[in-house]
Amino acid sequence: MTALLETRGVWQRFGGLIANSDVSISVGRGEIVGLIGPNGAGKSTLFNLIAGVLPPTQGSIIFDGEDVTNLPAAARCQRGIGRTFQVVKSFETMTVIDNVIVGALVRNTVMREARRKAHEVLEFTGLAARADVLASDLVPAEKRRLEVARALATEPKLLLLDEVLTGLTPTEAQTGVALVRKVRETGVTVLMVEHVMEIVMPLVDRAIVLDLGKVLAEGKPSDVVRDPNVIKAYLGDRHAVGA
Amino acid sequence: MGLLYGLIAVGLALIFGLMDVVNFAHGEFLMLAMYVTFFLFTFFAIDPLLSAPLAAAALFVLGAAVYLVIVRFAMRAKANVGMVQIFATFGLAIVMRGLAQLFFTADYRSVPNSWLGGKTVSVAGIFLPQPQLFGALVAIAAFGGLYLFINRTDFGRALEATREDPGAVALVGIDKNRVFALGWGLGGALVGLAGAIMATFFYIYPDVGASFALIAYVTVALGGFGSVFGAFAGGIVVGLVEATTALILPPSLKSVGIYAVYLLVVFIRPRGLFGSM
Amino acid sequence: QTSEVVIGATYPLSGSGAQVGVDAQRAFETAIDIINNDQDFELPLAKGVGLPGLGGAKIRIVYADTQGDPQKGRAEAERLITQEKVSAILGSYQSAVAVTISQICERYQIPFMSADNSSPSLHRRGLKYYFRASPHDEMFSAGMFDFLDAMKKKGAKAQTLALFHEDTIFGTDSANAQTKLATERGYKIVADIKYRANSPSLSAEVQQLKAANADVLMPSSYTTDGILLVKTMAELGYKPNAIVAQAAGFSEKALYDAVGDKLEGAITRGSFSLDLAAKRPMVGKINDLFKAKSGKDLNDNTSRQFMAMIIMADAINRAKSTDGEKIRDALAATEMSGEQTIMPWKRVKFDESGQNNDADPVLLQYVGGKFVTIFPSQAAVAEPIWPMK
Amino acid sequence: MDKQFVERRRRDLITAAGLAAVAAIVPLFVKDVYVQNIMVLTLMYAALSQSWNILSGYCGQISLGHALYFGLGAYTTALLFTKFGVLPWFGMIAGGLISAAIAMALGYPCFRLGGHYFAIATIVIAEIGLLLIQNWDWAGAALGIDIPVRGDSWLKFQFTRSKLPYFYFALVLACVAWFVTWWLEDSKWGYWWRAVKDNPQAAESLGVVVFNSKMGAAAVSAFLVAVGGSFYAQFVSYIDPGSVMGFQFSLLMALPAVLGGIGTLWGPMLGAVILIPITELTRSYIGGSGRGVDLIVYGALIVLIALARPEGLVGLFSRRRKEATR
Amino acid sequence: MLSVHEVTTAYQGLVAISAVSINVEKGEIVCVAGANGAGKSTLLKSIAGAERPRSGTVTFDGKRLDGMAQHLITATGIAYVPENRRLFPRLSVRDNLRLGSYLYRGDANREGPLDLVFNLFPRLQERLEQRAETLSGGEQQMLAIGRALMTRPRLLMLDEPSQGIMPKLVDEIFQAVKRIRDAGMTVLIVEQRMAECLEIADRAYILQTGRVLMQGPSAEIKGNPDVRKAYLGL
Numbered sequence A: 001m002t003a004l005l006e007t008r009g010v011w012q013r014f015g016g017l018i019a020n021s022d023v024s025i026s027v028g029r030g031e032i033v034g035l036i037g038p039n040g041a042g043k044s045t046l047f048n049l050i051a052g053v054l055p056p057t058q059g060s061i062i063f064d065g066e067d068v069t070n071l072p073a074a075a076r077c078q079r080g081i082g083r084t085f086q087v088v089k090s091f092e093t094m095t096v097i098d099n100v101i102v103g104a105l106v107r108n109t110v111m112r113e114a115r116r117k118a119h120e121v122l123e124f125t126g127l128a129a130r131a132d133v134l135a136s137d138l139v140p141a142e143k144r145r146l147e148v149a150r151a152l153a154t155e156p157k158l159l160l161l162d163e164v165l166t167g168l169t170p171t172e173a174q175t176g177v178a179l180v181r182k183v184r185e186t187g188v189t190v191l192m193v194e195h196v197m198e199i200v201m202p203l204v205d206r207a208i209v210l211d212l213g214k215v216l217a218e219g220k221p222s223d224v225v226r227d228p229n230v231i232k233a234y235l236g237d238r239h240a241v242g243a
Numbered sequence B: 001m002g003l004l005y006g007l008i009a010v011g012l013a014l015i016f017g018l019m020d021v022v023n024f025a026h027g028e029f030l031m032l033a034m035y036v037t038f039f040l041f042t043f044f045a046i047d048p049l050l051s052a053p054l055a056a057a058a059l060f061v062l063g064a065a066v067y068l069v070i071v072r073f074a075m076r077a078k079a080n081v082g083m084v085q086i087f088a089t090f091g092l093a094i095v096m097r098g099l100a101q102l103f104f105t106a107d108y109r110s111v112p113n114s115w116l117g118g119k120t121v122s123v124a125g126i127f128l129p130q131p132q133l134f135g136a137l138v139a140i141a142a143f144g145g146l147y148l149f150i151n152r153t154d155f156g157r158a159l160e161a162t163r164e165d166p167g168a169v170a171l172v173g174i175d176k177n178r179v180f181a182l183g184w185g186l187g188g189a190l191v192g193l194a195g196a197i198m199a200t201f202f203y204i205y206p207d208v209g210a211s212f213a214l215i216a217y218v219t220v221a222l223g224g225f226g227s228v229f230g231a232f233a234g235g236i237v238v239g240l241v242e243a244t245t246a247l248i249l250p251p252s253l254k255s256v257g258i259y260a261v262y263l264l265v266v267f268i269r270p271r272g273l274f275g276s277m
Numbered sequence C: 001q002t003s004e005v006v007i008g009a010t011y012p013l014s015g016s017g018a019q020v021g022v023d024a025q026r027a028f029e030t031a032i033d034i035i036n037n038d039q040d041f042e043l044p045l046a047k048g049v050g051l052p053g054l055g056g057a058k059i060r061i062v063y064a065d066t067q068g069d070p071q072k073g074r075a076e077a078e079r080l081i082t083q084e085k086v087s088a089i090l091g092s093y094q095s096a097v098a099v100t101i102s103q104i105c106e107r108y109q110i111p112f113m114s115a116d117n118s119s120p121s122l123h124r125r126g127l128k129y130y131f132r133a134s135p136h137d138e139m140f141s142a143g144m145f146d147f148l149d150a151m152k153k154k155g156a157k158a159q160t161l162a163l164f165h166e167d168t169i170f171g172t173d174s175a176n177a178q179t180k181l182a183t184e185r186g187y188k189i190v191a192d193i194k195y196r197a198n199s200p201s202l203s204a205e206v207q208q209l210k211a212a213n214a215d216v217l218m219p220s221s222y223t224t225d226g227i228l229l230v231k232t233m234a235e236l237g238y239k240p241n242a243i244v245a246q247a248a249g250f251s252e253k254a255l256y257d258a259v260g261d262k263l264e265g266a267i268t269r270g271s272f273s274l275d276l277a278a279k280r281p282m283v284g285k286i287n288d289l290f291k292a293k294s295g296k297d298l299n300d301n302t303s304r305q306f307m308a309m310i311i312m313a314d315a316i317n318r319a320k321s322t323d324g325e326k327i328r329d330a331l332a333a334t335e336m337s338g339e340q341t342i343m344p345w346k347r348v349k350f351d352e353s354g355q356n357n358d359a360d361p362v363l364l365q366y367v368g369g370k371f372v373t374i375f376p377s378q379a380a381v382a383e384p385i386w387p388m389k
Numbered sequence D: 001m002d003k004q005f006v007e008r009r010r011r012d013l014i015t016a017a018g019l020a021a022v023a024a025i026v027p028l029f030v031k032d033v034y035v036q037n038i039m040v041l042t043l044m045y046a047a048l049s050q051s052w053n054i055l056s057g058y059c060g061q062i063s064l065g066h067a068l069y070f071g072l073g074a075y076t077t078a079l080l081f082t083k084f085g086v087l088p089w090f091g092m093i094a095g096g097l098i099s100a101a102i103a104m105a106l107g108y109p110c111f112r113l114g115g116h117y118f119a120i121a122t123i124v125i126a127e128i129g130l131l132l133i134q135n136w137d138w139a140g141a142a143l144g145i146d147i148p149v150r151g152d153s154w155l156k157f158q159f160t161r162s163k164l165p166y167f168y169f170a171l172v173l174a175c176v177a178w179f180v181t182w183w184l185e186d187s188k189w190g191y192w193w194r195a196v197k198d199n200p201q202a203a204e205s206l207g208v209v210v211f212n213s214k215m216g217a218a219a220v221s222a223f224l225v226a227v228g229g230s231f232y233a234q235f236v237s238y239i240d241p242g243s244v245m246g247f248q249f250s251l252l253m254a255l256p257a258v259l260g261g262i263g264t265l266w267g268p269m270l271g272a273v274i275l276i277p278i279t280e281l282t283r284s285y286i287g288g289s290g291r292g293v294d295l296i297v298y299g300a301l302i303v304l305i306a307l308a309r310p311e312g313l314v315g316l317f318s319r320r321r322k323e324a325t326r
Numbered sequence E: 001m002l003s004v005h006e007v008t009t010a011y012q013g014l015v016a017i018s019a020v021s022i023n024v025e026k027g028e029i030v031c032v033a034g035a036n037g038a039g040k041s042t043l044l045k046s047i048a049g050a051e052r053p054r055s056g057t058v059t060f061d062g063k064r065l066d067g068m069a070q071h072l073i074t075a076t077g078i079a080y081v082p083e084n085r086r087l088f089p090r091l092s093v094r095d096n097l098r099l100g101s102y103l104y105r106g107d108a109n110r111e112g113p114l115d116l117v118f119n120l121f122p123r124l125q126e127r128l129e130q131r132a133e134t135l136s137g138g139e140q141q142m143l144a145i146g147r148a149l150m151t152r153p154r155l156l157m158l159d160e161p162s163q164g165i166m167p168k169l170v171d172e173i174f175q176a177v178k179r180i181r182d183a184g185m186t187v188l189i190v191e192q193r194m195a196e197c198l199e200i201a202d203r204a205y206i207l208q209t210g211r212v213l214m215q216g217p218s219a220e221i222k223g224n225p226d227v228r229k230a231y232l233g234l
């Protein structure tokens, strides 16, 4: 079986700055892959390239066997790429349920269906109680959850999660971890960025480490955290001991 | 002439561009400045050139007051702040016209002969009317001053920051109301200057602002919001386009030329010539 | 019987035409003063109090603001008719607004008199209730060309013309009439400049006028653009040989207050001439009455507004009724000699389309700070100065 | 919760039907033509503002050039009728379609522009339209078009004295505009539009084709406004460029929605019902003085409403409703 | 130094914190912890003047802060880094930092704290001309803290500063907080990462549904079995 997502030699430059340089990664169907790396390593940029916010300066992106490099974001969503934004972008003047309905409309053209789907997703993500609240009234953690809900409502094959589990107490984070597992069980492949090792390590099947725009390391989480380069660039000494 | 559009536009650029607030009463500010100049001239025989600073001061007060009394509250809107501001200032424009008609009557006025009025200098066969020439000089000086003020001082930076996020400037100890009131005051003062110069060669009546408002907006947008230099460049472009389209198109269509240039520019550069936002 | 007759007046009382509307109010008040009180003038209804035909009923006027908008003019006319129960309507400065007001008047069978609208199309729409005592643009223009013909005969240089007109109904109609007459009578139009009304700048236009350098400059502009035109001309160093203007701005005091010093010798057509006061003393006295109210002399517009009220009141008086149809019939039967007016007209008599074809325009020249009548010869008090200054 | 939503929509619909029914019988009691005239204008502005609201309120593309579509509707109808004898009913449809087509053609370059640049582009385009018509002799140029009224006729949609036919047409127009909004509000388009307004980038990521959404909104909005323009031409039976295509008109179209509550279902209606009578009454009853007092009163009212209720007057109602359900 | 007394704050009628009292002494690092929605951020907002308390008092060095305009509170020496950072997105990193020293416009040494900032976050120095909105998530967090330091606060309030920061830097930030304290400032910090936070904090408060559930020296809190279970996930 081919990989669900593949990036082939992807580059992204911002003026003189190289945010992604020759990134080739692949994500298999049904995997949960962690994308980690220092601040400013280019993780969110790579997400933007995969989701179609930006065209890569160079390289191509293959999704589900199709070259989607030149497709706009909306078309990629229709093909099954769902994403969240690290800096949340809720529809502030709309209620939570309406936010999610927008996502649900991609696959449900009948309003009633879309609404039902949206409720289902809210139930699933634990936002049901906040359905009729305006998105602008949510606290940051809830907004991040709304990002996930909206993306899930598009019924993606691949879900890109950019730091959606930050700002949670360890206990709450466990609920988040469970949620991601549940998502995977429904057949969705997950590629996630997260800095909290306590969350990432037990959750992901595989970790890819970016540093300075390049792939620094890749492999099983337990191996990756022992990689001296990763420790030096990313984890710091304490985690070296901890892991 | 272009520079004058520029000068009128620069007041707008300040309020509109730098603060991201639309002032639909801009033309009425200009009208008021012209009346101030007119009355100073008729009652105290103060030449428009001398009264320009007085008009600027009067309009500074007006600008700051309009912000503190009206715009500040319009900005409380949670959604569509822009539209609320547009209509609050639109209402204000109507009120100002009404007040002008009530107090100054609907008569057309004009400052008969100022020191410069009606004189021309001829440079290499091109006639340059002195008032406009002087206006151009003032405009350049005002632009220069404002440019330095905005780009080199803390106030300029504070103004930009306040526009970006009025709710966040308190985090660094800036009083947004003070900054905006000052910004409006300055915008007003520039219009005051423009009005005083305009009064030397334009007629004055309660609705005179309408003739200029649209062209001033286009000038700012053409140059690009948030840029003093842009307003300056916009003014020059508008002046040039106006003069040249009249040669190709019937004069009644000359503003079509300006509008077309605006569209052309923003279709190619969606933020105007020098816009940052 | 009725003790008062209500007449409506629809004018722009705010917005860019407000000044004319406000002046019109003073003109109407002057006329009503004369009608309602006992005054010794050779005008109809001046002597005695009120309208004798209606048992001495007095005239009351109701103003409505059109803001220069046809739709608003229409609504106001309808309000005046249905709520204020006016017997007739006078108006309306802008011809576009007169179009809708006259339509409404037609529907309600209430007479409408154009005091100061000059678009020739107005009386050609087959309306029964439309009247205009004063000349329209074609008549005015004909007067102007009669004058030019006379000047040419005297050997003056008046062969090439430059038209300068705004892009409104007034400007367009005026220019159309002038173009037609120029071709008919063998003049050459070297520049025909149509400009946008209330432009912020007329430099480009004036440059073109200057380049064309016609013998006669013929502007059709309101006060605002008139002032700007003259100032711009001075600034760009353009001094035309002669100016023969289609009134409007060029008959307004405001324009001469502003730029009179640059207009020595400018000529404008008009329907009124203060010089008439020499022959007809009441003209001077009425002018004084008006001046006391407004601080201005009667001019092209205010004199016509004044006369419109007198003529309408006269018709109502003869109709002995406030009924629209009867007033209309009385108006249609109007036969007023020139002496009974303050105008240099032959007489007031309406043709079947409601136009008075015997209202001759005059040409006035601005000399030494006031207007002097220079044409036609029977009204003239001085020889034209040509070229100007 | 879903039930609540369905109920709210049904309640909106019933309220609207009720209001329409009440409005429909009002002229049977109010015979004064002046008041009827105000009611016609109110309904017309309500319809226009409701249509404007679709593009600018829901989809967030602030247009200050809708006078263009209004004028196109008015001119298409009037020209077709006076030059070719085409009945205004067809003219209305033609005007609507032409406007929608032009709106989309203009949208193509304009929708790339953001915020003020877009708004000014709309102003400028409408102004160009105005100037072109003003200089187009065949279309009457500045003289405008005088539509000859020859007695009452439904076919030609002209009536000499009676305002009732106009009233009912305006009522239908307002109802249609409202209903279209109501219907679109809970449709794919409605959600897309609001998403595009709030955050285009997020909308794209959720499969919303932002550009198409804007185009759709522009077409619907322009079509309805043009029908309003056709109506206006018939109602006033005289049009000239300045009075149907002026910039003021674009503002007046937006004003009710802004004061009532931009991007809301009821805002434009509420705004028009309050604003238009004020506009007319201040002019008629205090405008006669010639001293500008009416402007002062009218302008001050606008300022006050804008400041007292920056979110729009509908806030007055919905807040109360929210509290009632709490 | 800072004393919050019985403060109640509500959003549109919904009470978020009720009668919360806390104290911060000069030179202390105080940690406030609690679940999502417990009211931690609301507490900081109420002190900083971003929300107006419904009742209760806030005093800072004997000065009443409640009811004072937010910018004046900043001027008294309290710097607040909100959860959502509130940078000036289209201004450069340099301008964002410079605005931080707005209060010291006339001061010759206005950029004094810059050394400390660059020392803590060298990344910012590399990115001086970049617009704040294009920074990566973590870089934005650094800038927000940096800007706050530029106001030369006596009391620094941080709302979840470790959010979005890579592990290596999280430790550094906590160390930095210590250094900041050692540089003479007092720190009030809201954190989810209680374990790390308690390590550096002198005292801690735990909020639950808008009330103070527990308070005491860090060691004591850390040892509490309920806390270990509920908040440390142990």
Ligand SMILES: Nc1ncnc2c1ncn2[C@@H]1O[C@H](COP(=O)(O)OP(=O)(O)OP(=O)(O)O)[C@@H](O)[C@H]1O
Pocket: A014, A017, A018, A019, A037, A038, A039, A040, A041, A042, A043, A044, A045, A046, A086, E127, E130, E134, E135, E136, E137, E138, E139, E164
């Ligand atoms: N539009 C842009 N212009 C210039 N530089 C940019 C732009 N967008 C991103 N960058 C820079 O590119 C680098 C990579 O940014 P990116 O957001 O991908 O980092 P990241 O790995 O997601 O980091 P973090 O974990 O902090 O979120 C950063 O240094 C950032 O400043």
Ligand SMILES: Nc1ncnc2c1ncn2[C@@H]1O[C@H](COP(=O)(O)OP(=O)(O)OP(=O)(O)O)[C@@H](O)[C@H]1O
Pocket: A136, A137, A138, A139, A140, A141, A142, A167, E011, E012, E014, E015, E016, E034, E035, E036, E037, E038, E039, E040, E041, E042, E043, E083
């Ligand atoms: N702007 C707002 N409008 C309405 N309610 C709000 C708003 N901000 C916060 N709340 C509510 O106030 C309560 C406390 O929120 P607060 O942000 O203080 O919690 P927190 O402890 O900081 O949570 P977190 O860990 O998610 O940051 C929550 O129930 C939240 O829903």
Ligand SMILES: CC(C)C[C@H](N)C(=O)O
Pocket: C093, C094, C095, C116, C117, C118, C119, C169, C170, C246, C247, C248, C301
């Ligand atoms: C010369 C003017 C008095 C013309 C008149 N106002 C009109 O437009 O009809």
Ligand SMILES: [Mg+2]
Pocket: A043, A044, A045, A086, A162, E136, E137, E138
């Ligand atoms: Mg990132």
Ligand SMILES: [Mg+2]
Pocket: A139, E040, E041, E042, E083, E159
């Ligand atoms: Mg919080």
